Amino acid sequence: MRVTDVSAQQPPDAMKAVVHHVYGSPDALDIREIDKPVPADDEVLIRVHAAALNAADAFLLRGEPFAVRAMAGGLRRPRTNHVLGRAVAGQIEAVGRNVAGLEVGEHVYAECAGTLAEYVRAPERFVATKPAALSFEQAATIPVAATAALQGLRDRGQVRPGQRVLINGASGGVGTFAVQIAAWLGARVTGVCSTRNVDLVRSIGADDVIDYTGQDFTTAGQRYDVILDLVGNHSLAALRRALAPTGTLVLSSGGGGRWLGPARRLASALVVAPFVRQRLRPFAATQDKDDLILLKELAESGAITPVIDRTYPLGHAVEAMQRLGEGHVAGKLVITMNDAQ
Template sequence: MKAIVQDRYGAADTLEFKEVDRPAATGDRVLVRVRAAAVNAYDWHVMRGDPRLARLSVGFTRPRARIRGRDFAGRVEAVGPAVTRFRPGDEVYGDLGPVDGALAEYVSVAEDLVAPKPAGLTPEQAAALPLAGVTALMGVRDLGQAGPGRRILINGASGGVGTFAVQLAKAFGAEVTGVCSTRNIELVRSLGADHVVDYTREDFTTDGRRYDVLIDLVGNRSLADYRRALTPTGTLILSGGGAYQGGSLLGPMRLILRGKLLSRFVRQRLLVLTAVPSRRALAVLGQLAEAGALTPVIDRTYPLPAAADALRYLEGGHAPAKVVITVWEP
């Protein structure tokens, strides 16, 4: 099969479109013919081996997983003998987790990381949902406890995770403020945000407004700035940093580590958001998508051979919504 392969850390030029062995459906694994895959900030971080501390988990001298990509949507081709929920022909989607491998014609994935593709979504839309959608769900519902009367600010509302977070917070009844650049104001407003802050003209940390929850998806301000925008008992949720452009030991982890240390000494809750792929979370996202409460927004699509261009574009840090790879069209 064809896949996007990487044998050394570096820029998108290190990615190769080449022939590799097709995986098998063994044990509790499902073999999926990939129709579409999505790329995330996670993918370019692994591609670069950046920040360098992350290499302890993804491979110290080179990527442990040779094929990039986590999110996929496609059709089941075969199932292992222990699989009970799927059969060949089923349309599915999922997140491979840190093992990677979705930028390929086939993936072999554990049954518990796969869910039926939401009815009404295209393969491209479904592929855009898993990692960013689960991250947003955990931040908004689990950590942020979104609901009626909760005032939630999302810093980075026009990004891959942010576009889902805005919709989910509204679906759960919260009052939502989205922070984005001028060119993405209408996008964020169209997703249901009650208020939109243009960070090129306004500073949400000094305008006097206070929020019950602040979900930071950018990492471009200090902890003091973020805390100033919260109520005295508000919740700050830290998740990486889209503004980080690479080249350091800790990168966005520096802000997260500081938040963990400070959380012991302040009344406000300072929490770290880490997405954990699961079939149950995918099922919740699928139900919301089928009900019309959640719609993946796609900025650009690329064919599989041009996946390096997709990651190069995403690494620039200004891609609104999701970037998707079309792998196979029946």
């Protein structure tokens, strides 16, 4: 990672940001001074206090699967000064003239593009007031990850009280929220994780925990009403063996090569779905302010508590991205701007 001059002498209309100009490894990242964004009429400008990393950041950095390159603005290389990051917590610095529900100085969190920077602009419709009970670092973990867990279980899985729900990938960024949200929905929750994370997954609300290094849940004989697969390490046939006859399988991941990535596996589920009683439902989360408001309430009531694996200052973003790419992160990785302001 190349680091340009990031002294305190930067002009007032500039900011520090983590950018990349080629697809590849974290070594392609560069901390650079770029233009400070200006909010449009329906946007707010957020002074970033913390930004959480998500799987999408690793995909965008690598440019794989190739389908994600449209989000970075170029097939051969990202657009100039493409900034990574999609989840943020911070303070409103300015508001567009059509913004009515948010004010300068308000503490907020949001899902928007380009959050690994000192400032980011975000549409008002995707910005919500930060949970008062959480720090900025904790709050930044909720957009994207907790939203995905909520939508996957409540909307696609249609989880009801008393159902048996299995979370495959229970110790990850989405998984740690999914365990807690499934419990909040009234389910009996089974989490699948590695040996070192068994106690963690149990501590956040799982009724049962399966250590995948010693047991394969698809061959154990237990059947579940809903399976949320966040890993993609089992075939559809294997997952269906662990699913109740009229159960629901929610899929959000899987291999598929450099071109299509998880899309190929998700498409396979759509092909099979009409011919089986079980419900096979591919899933991709969407931005939703109402969900951020609900998650704020859940955080303030104690129903969900973010799990943070590690925090990094902005200047160590390359280390954070390397760790994200290695996998096996327990909870979330968070970038703080303490060294940038």
